[in-house]
Amino acid sequence: MLFLRRTLPLALAFILGITGIFVFYVPHSTSQLIETELALWDRIIWAFAMLLGIYSLLKLHLGRVRKQQAGWGYSFLVFFGFFLMFIFSVYNSGNGPFVPRSNAPEDPFNWMFQYVQVPADATMFSILAFFIASAAYRTFRARTPEAAILLVAAIIVMLGRVPIGAVISDFFPMASTWLMDVPNLAAKRGILLGVSLGAIATALRIIFGIERAYLGGGE
Amino acid sequence: MKDFLLNIDRRIIFVFVALGVIIPSLTAFKLPIKPTPYVQAIYNTVEEVAKNKGTILISFDYGPGSDAEIQPMALAILRQCFRKGVKVVGMCHWPDAVGLAERAFAEMAAEFSAKSGVDYTFLGYKTGAGTLVLGMGQDFQGAFSQDTQGNNTADLPITRNIRSLTDFDYVIALAAGNTPEQAWIPFGQERYKFKFGVGCTAVMAPDQYPYLQSGQMNGLIGGLAGAAEYETLVNKPGKATGGMGAQSTVHLIIILFIILGNAMYFLYGRQKGGAQ
The missing domain is CATH 3.40.50.10160 (MTH777-like)
Known part of the structure; x- marks a missing residue:
């Protein structure tokens, strides 16, 4: 059991990790063939990971419905939405699941997407504007010199990125462009380099079996 | 009054934002757009x-x-x-x-x-x-x-x-x-x-x-x-051009609320330890 639970995953991570790095940088035809094959395997694993995700989601919400936990009605809606869309997808305008999916607007799957999912998602995100406005008023205070600089920069960018800024003064779009092109770029590049070095270090730790959290915790 | 301005109810801010979106969207509020x-x-x-x-x-x-x-x-x-x-x-x-x-x-x-x-x-x-x-x-x-x-x-x-x-x-x-x-x-x-x-x-x-x-x-x-x-x-x-009036107005509303919040903070808030 220890072999299957620990040794085999560690060996696979090591072999595939080293192979993945090697074939990415070696332009030999054999290396390219291996890379093509590995890329295909990865896509297949992704597809199975999506199935696993659906299973985990449904299992979680089934538990909530069974135990009638607070808000279990929402969990019931997860099942309702999932199975309704699944049935519509299989129905496929009466053509069944083994032909290309219909893109007709009147197809029930497309109709549900266009007139339920799109407005619902868009509404959720549009609510952010209200909360951002309230949060900005409450928290955006020039309590320190650094906060004051951030505040001034934010106001310049907020005005510079919309047409009204140019109507007020050409300074706003120009200053906004400079802020994005110079200080923002410098900060983003620094963050990016730090994150990338961290990601490389973590990847090496996983490949060499130092980092084992992905194997699952505890006994 | 100063307490009110220091801690404006968020529902009032929501009403301003909603009006800032609705009014420009319903009117022919056009602004010149210059491509970057x-x-x-x-x-x-x-x-x-x-x-x-x-x-x-x-x-x-x-x-x-x-x-x-x-x-x-x-x-x-x-x-x-x-x-x-x-x-x-x-x-x-x-x-x-x-x-x-x-x-x-x-x-x-x-x-x-x-x-x-x-x-x-x-x-x-x-x-x-x-x-x-x-x-x-x-x-x-x-x-x-x-x-x-x-x-x-x-x-x-x-x-x-x-x-x-x-x-x-x-x-x-x-x-x-x-x-x-x-x-x-x-x-x-x-x-x-x-x-x-x-x-x-x-x-x-x-x-x-x-x-x-x-x-x-x-x-x-x-x-x-x-x-x-x-x-x-x-x-x-299209829709993006049509949305510029609403977006510009909402940006202005947010900026005005930020300025108001800071003005109140410097006038009264610092003595009270800041707004809640």
Whole structure:
């Protein structure tokens, strides 16, 4: 059991990790063939990971419905939405699941997407504007010199990125462009380099079996 | 009064924001829109592609939550392409982008009488992100063997000569997530050196600047304002242009509330330890 639970995953991570790095940088035809094959395997694993995700989601919400936990009605809606869309997808305008999916607007799957999912998602995100406005008023205070600089920069960018800024003064779009092109770029590049070095270090730790959290915790 | 101004009820702020969206949307509140160089760069590249009647790839990597910001970009780019005879291949890294991409293609194809398989094709969604991009670079027709209508990409007039990502004259990612910096640049542009542009949500735009400076991206359409700039360039105002009045007003309202909050904080709040 220890072999299957620990040794085999560690060996696979090591072999595939080293192979993945090697074939990415070696332009030999054999290396390219291996890379093509590995890329295909990865896509297949992704597809199975999506199935696993659906299973985990449904299992979680089934538990909530069974135990009638607070808000279990929402969990019931997860099942309702999932199975309704699944049935519509299989129905496929009466053509069944083994032909290309219909893109007709009147197809029930497309109709549900266009007139339920799109407005619902868009509404959720549009609510952010209200909360951002309230949060900005409450928290955006020039309590320190650094906060004051951030505040001034934010106001310049907020005005510079919309047409009204140019109507007020050409300074706003120009200053906004400079802020994005110079200080923002410098900060983003620094963050990016730090994150990338961290990601490389973590990847090496996983490949060499130092980092084992992905194997699952505890006994 | 000072307590009221120091701690304005959030519902009052919500009413101001709502009015700031509704009133400009219902009135003919128009503002001049000047395209920025990064948006202009994408437009110019598509114009260059149009001179040779070339083919571009558009990756629809967003969902319904970003529909308001990114769908107008998709429509404006497709409008330019179909108007100028540029062939378009569409694909998705996000499964919920499929319906949005199909809607954009259907709308523009109907307007310009574009034919599926000849003037455009839509390949749909596939898993993999980075490795999908890698696969498309190695063997495009292997990575996407069929379009969403079940036609073989090896047989379609628009894709039969596409063997790799390098065969596209331009690649544009319309993204609401990290696909440009996590998939397209490391596994695609950096390796196969194709011309690459990005349209993204406003909140993502600052993250893209290092790639613009390095030349890995040649242009950037950021948020609804970027989409409005592109609509201005294609000379067909749409939803993004229409939204600029509301967005400008709401930005002004937020700025005024920030100024008010700070004024009250400096007048009274510091003595009381700040607003709650």
